Structures are given as structure tokens and as C-alpha cells.
Amino acid sequence: MKTIYDLIHKKAKLYLDTRQNDIHTQISYNFAKRLLTYYPEADEHIVLPAILLHDVGWKMVPEDKQLDAFGPKLKDKDTQRFHELEGAKIATQVLISLGYNEEKTREISTIIDGHDTRLKALSLNDKLVKDADKLWRFTPTGINIDHSRFDIQRDFYLQWITPMIDAWFFAPEAKDMARESLCEAISEAATHRE
Ligand SMILES: [Fe+2]
Ligand SMILES: [Fe+2]
Structure with a gap:
């Protein structure tokens, strides 16, 4: 039985085949479900x-x-902002095409419009989205992808990202999940060095 989230994901996937966003989205979705509990x-x-x-x-x-x-x-903050604005537009179109609740569609669009550049969260829902989005960066998969695409040596990247746990997250449970993921990434990094 397909859920509405399966239907949304299927439509989202048409736009996620770039920047490893298909992998990022799946991982962040799993974190969002965990945070919601x-x-x-x-x-x-x-x-x-x-x-x-x-x-x-x-x-x-x-x-x-x-x-x-x-x-x-x-460096390019205009493009960073552009992906939020375009994302909010596309998300609205996708949700309208599925007949999704209009009020919820507006709130989802508002959250997407600012998910990276707006440092303050507008609501608990917004906090959980922001946290789930960033949590993927601490996973072994996120660390592998990011350190190589940013061309930063793995150990330096791990040093850079560790203090971000306190800077980025809202929910204490998200901080715990980030620490847990980072431990996995660090032990995996040790195997890369062997
Ligand atoms: Fe983003
Ligand atoms: Fe993201």
C-alpha cells in the first residue's frame, strides 16, 4: 500500500538526481521519522x-x-538562495498536483523557502526539518561524499564538522543522533587509514 509520502517521493525524485540529493534526501527522511517519534x-x-x-x-x-x-x-550565496526559492515553487506544484492540503502546502513551502539561509526556526516543524536536513552530514555516507566533493582531507573535514553539532541543531535528540553518526563515521575513517 503506497502512502502519500511514497507518492511525494516519487515526484520529488524527478528533481533529486543531482548533487547526490537522492541519497541525501533518503537519509534525512529517515532522520525526520526518528525525530518525529x-x-x-x-x-x-x-x-x-x-x-x-x-x-x-x-x-x-x-x-x-x-x-x-x-x-x-x-561563496555564491545568490545561488544558495535560488535553490530555496525554486525548491519552494516546485514543492508547491508537486503538492498541488497530488491534491495535498492547501494550508499544509503553504507551511511546507515556507519551510523550504529558507531551509538553509534562515538561521532561526519558525516552528517546531521547521526545527525538525532543519535538523533532519543537517543530520545527514554527520553520517558515514555524508562525510564520504562531502569531504571528497569539497576537496578537504577526511580528517580535517571531521575536525571542522565536529563543533557544528552545538552550532547547528535545535533538538537535543538531533544532537545525540549527530554524535552517534559521527562516531560511526570516525570509526569508519579509521578503517580507511589502516
Ligand atoms: Fe538545501
Ligand atoms: Fe538538504
């Missing part, structure tokens, strides 16, 4: 579609322009 007062009908659709806007950015527009070497 701690916050029954959050709305999964907002959080889950928002995380599935948050990065669809990258599809509108030529691949040779993407790398300057995120990560520790961010």
Missing part, C-alpha cells in the same frame, strides 16, 4: 513532505554552479 506535537504531514522536497530546487542550478553554493567553502 520524540515530538508527537509536531505535524508529520508537514515535516515529511518538507524534507522529501526541500532540495528539489538544486535541479534548476547547473551542476558546475552547485559546488560554490553550499558547504564550508560557500
